[in-house]
Amino acid sequence: MTFAEGTVDTAVGSRRYRLVWPPEFxxxxxxxxxxxxxxxxxxxxRAHGYTFRDLSLCLFAHDPRQGWxxxxxxxxxxxxxxxxxxxxxxxxxxxxxxxPLTTDFIRVSVPxxxxxxxxxxxxxxxxxxxxxxxxxxxxxxxxDGTSPSPIITRPLEADLEAPWVAALGLDHPRQGLWCRINxxxxxxxxxxxxxxxxxxxxxxxxxxxxxxxxQALILLVLNDGLRFVLxxxxxxxxxxxxxxxxxxxxxxxNLEERIFxxxxxxxxxxxxxxxxxxxxxxxxxxxxxxxxxxxxxxVSKFVLLxxxxxxxxxxxxxxxxxxxxxxxxxxxxxxxxHRINPAAEVVQVQAALSLDPVGWGKDPTxxxxxxxxxxxxxxxxxxxxxxxxxxxxxxxxxxxxxxxxTAVLGRAEHGRVFRVLPGVTPCYQCVLNAQYxxxxxxxxxxxxxxxxxxxxxQGLPGLGMDVEQVALITARMTLQTLGxxxxxxxxxxxxxxxxxxxxxxxxxxxxxxxxxxVELIPRDRACPVCGIGNELPLSLEEEKELAALxxxxxxxx
Ligand SMILES: [Zn+2]
Numbered sequence: 001m002t003f004a005e006g007t008v009d010t011a012v013g014s015r016r017y018r019l020v021w022p023p024e025f026x027x028x029x030x031x032x033x034x035x036x037x038x039x040x041x042x043x044x045x046r047a048h049g050y051t052f053r054d055l056s057l058c059l060f061a062h063d064p065r066q067g068w069x070x071x072x073x074x075x076x077x078x079x080x081x082x083x084x085x086x087x088x089x090x091x092x093x094x095x096x097x098x099x100p101l102t103t104d105f106i107r108v109s110v111p112x113x114x115x116x117x118x119x120x121x122x123x124x125x126x127x128x129x130x131x132x133x134x135x136x137x138x139x140x141x142x143x144d145g146t147s148p149s150p151i152i153t154r155p156l157e158a159d160l161e162a163p164w165v166a167a168l169g170l171d172h173p174r175q176g177l178w179c180r181i182n183x184x185x186x187x188x189x190x191x192x193x194x195x196x197x198x199x200x201x202x203x204x205x206x207x208x209x210x211x212x213x214x215q216a217l218i219l220l221v222l223n224d225g226l227r228f229v230l231x232x233x234x235x236x237x238x239x240x241x242x243x244x245x246x247x248x249x250x251x252x253x254n255l256e257e258r259i260f261x262x263x264x265x266x267x268x269x270x271x272x273x274x275x276x277x278x279x280x281x282x283x284x285x286x287x288x289x290x291x292x293x294x295x296x297x298x299v300s301k302f303v304l305l306x307x308x309x310x311x312x313x314x315x316x317x318x319x320x321x322x323x324x325x326x327x328x329x330x331x332x333x334x335x336x337x338h339r340i341n342p343a344a345e346v347v348q349v350q351a352a353l354s355l356d357p358v359g360w361g362k363d364p365t366x367x368x369x370x371x372x373x374x375x376x377x378x379x380x381x382x383x384x385x386x387x388x389x390x391x392x393x394x395x396x397x398x399x400x401x402x403x404x405x406t407a408v409l410g411r412a413e414h415g416r417v418f419r420v421l422p423g424v425t426p427c428y429q430c431v432l433n434a435q436y437x438x439x440x441x442x443x444x445x446x447x448x449x450x451x452x453x454x455x456x457x458q459g460l461p462g463l464g465m466d467v468e469q470v471a472l473i474t475a476r477m478t479l480q481t482l483g484x485x486x487x488x489x490x491x492x493x494x495x496x497x498x499x500x501x502x503x504x505x506x507x508x509x510x511x512x513x514x515x516x517x518v519e520l521i522p523r524d525r526a527c528p529v530c531g532i533g534n535e536l537p538l539s540l541e542e543e544k545e546l547a548a549l550x551x552x553x554x555x556x557x
Contacts, residue, residue, distance in 0.1 A: 004074065005039060010082045012089040017081055019074055029068040030077045031056045034085070050084070050093060059084055124179035124208045176217030179203060184224045195229065259341060260298050272486040273298040276376040278478065279368050281305045281353055281392055282383030283333040285317035285464060286408055289471035290380055290478070292319050295337045297479055300344040302337060303367050304330040307352040317464035353388040365391065372399035376485055380404045380478055393428035396420050397530045402481050403428070406474040412463045415470030416442075417477055418499035418519075422530065425498045430524040430531075441519070442501075466504045473500060473516065 002021040007014050016039055019030040033056050034043040045051045050058040059080035060068040068076075087093060181202045189195045199218065203209050212218070220227040278299050280287045283306045291302060306329045310320045320332035330348035337344045351364035358364070371377040372395055381392040384407035396403035403420045405428055420427045426434070435442045476492075477500070483490035497518030506512035525531050 008078055008082055011086050015085055019077060026070040029060050030074055032059055032077055032081055057084055126175060174217055176219060177211050177215040178219040178221060180221045183222055185222050272490050274300045276482050277301040277371050277374040279303040279371040279379045281381045281388055283329045285467045286406060286471050287382035288319040288333045289468055290382060290474050291333050292336050293475035295340045295344060300341055303347040303371055304333055305349045305351060305353060305364055306330050307350060317467055353391045355387055368395050372401035376482060378402050378478060378481060382406050389428055393529060397422045397427050404474060404478050408467050408470050412466035413504055415502035417473045419477055419481055426521050426523045427527060427530040429529040430527045431521055433524045434521045470502055473502060
């Protein structure tokens with residue numbers, strides 16, 4: 001360990017110091033202590049809050065204009081030490097005790113939707129809070145209900161000045177208790193002596209009261225606001241507990257608006273996408289990436305269908321992480337969407353789409369029918385299984401709802417994205433018919449393994465990147481289709497076709513790798529799903545249903 005000891009002259013007398021160079025020097029400054037005159041003791045400056053836990057002095061602010069720079073030397077640290085000691089002697093540092101108990105300049109930024117969820121939550125639980133390294137951010141890492149109330153895992157944030165991070169003891173992660181109290185902010189006792197007893201009274205059971213006694217940091221979730229309360233913590237929370245209490249004012253904001261205004265500054269367009277409802281059938285590697293890209297574009301209503309759980313071998317190509325293994329894929333993708341937009345509405349349907357009857361009220365197609373009835377509804381089918389694709393095709397054609405069919409084929413060598421606009425483009429069945437008539441034209445029929453989805457086969461390392469590229473084309477086609485339906489609100493340049501074939505190597509589907517080819521396929525007049533050439537006479541019930549649908553469609557347009 002490299003260190004130096006010596007004395008410096010200050011306006012308030014000669015002072016002894018010790019500097020220790022950390023292993024990270026020069027990226028980090030020397031650690032600096034003031035010593036007693038004989039060098040035997042470290043002088044304690046904790047009363048001012050500009051001190052680290054090891055009693056070394058905080059000489060360099062995190063502000064880049066005043067902070068430490070790698071080109072500085074120990075001389076800079078000594079200059080700062082002199083200034084620190086002189087300022088302190090002149091009373092220029094606020095003492096922790098002098099910080100007012102109530103303040104209105106600290107604001108907790110809480111998305112409206114989360115604040116509402118917190119207030120409805122009831123009960124109580126544990127939370128973890130940590131000040132960001134630069135000392136400006138307070139973050140509730142997770143709020144896990146240990147009572148039967150809902151588990152809230154979304155972050156709350158607050159801008160905090162460095163002295164407050166020190167005062168709240170948040171330079172290290174800190175556990176606390178949150179509790180929902182059916183009172184208003186005004187009803188909270190202003191006296192810190194009465195407050196402790198008051199909170200204990202409000203807690204629903206003995207377990208919560210025990211936890212309350214063990215925790216110093218309390219988040220009160222009140223009817224009309226949030227309050228952070230710090231109890232029994234002072235300048236030296238570990239050794240010298242001193243009763244203290246600090247309020248932090250909540251500041252609710254429309255986080256969703258800020259997310260999208262910041263990136264695109266065109267909330268009008270995003271507004272159109274926020275109204276849209278996108279169903280994604282199959283949220284494996286391909287479908288999950290489509291969902292995340294659409295969420296980033298501003299789509300905020302999703303219906304996700306998938307029967308599977310996330311397996312370890314999925315992680316390399318899926319948006320899910322190791323900590324989500326064994327969770328349903330629909331939940332994993334829902335989390336990924338909420339990480340981007342906490343206010344997104346996601347319906348999770350952990351089921352496969354199949355032609356087998358599953359019983360009244362349990363049929364997952366019900367959720368898709370809801371989407372087809374939505375004026376800006378669209379179904380993305382990313383299962384690459386003929387059965388699910390066929391079900392989606394029928395739903396789209398019957399309910400006049402656009403559908404996007406996407407698949408990565410072979411060892412992710414090829415991707416196919418095509419859309420079905422009922423009455424305009426060929427439907428999925430028309431495309432199948434064209435494939436049967438001319439197999440060499442389509443990757444799926446070119447080789448035996450082409451019909452097997454890429455994620456069921458071994459491939460090159462990094463195969464997930466090819467999946468991502470097809471996912472991007474799919475998401476883009478989805479946005480373009482929503483744009484065309486939103487009456488000019490969103491004006492995406494159009495792909496020059498409805499059927500795109502992508503390849504990661506040239507010489508077959510396209511002349512070079514990483515290109516997309518447009519395949520023009522005519523509508524099949526004799527198609528049993530969308531064709532008009534071989535219509536069977538309808539039964540009376542079917543006639544009625546069709547008439548109702550047409551009225552419904554007229555109302556929409
Ligand atoms: Zn058809």
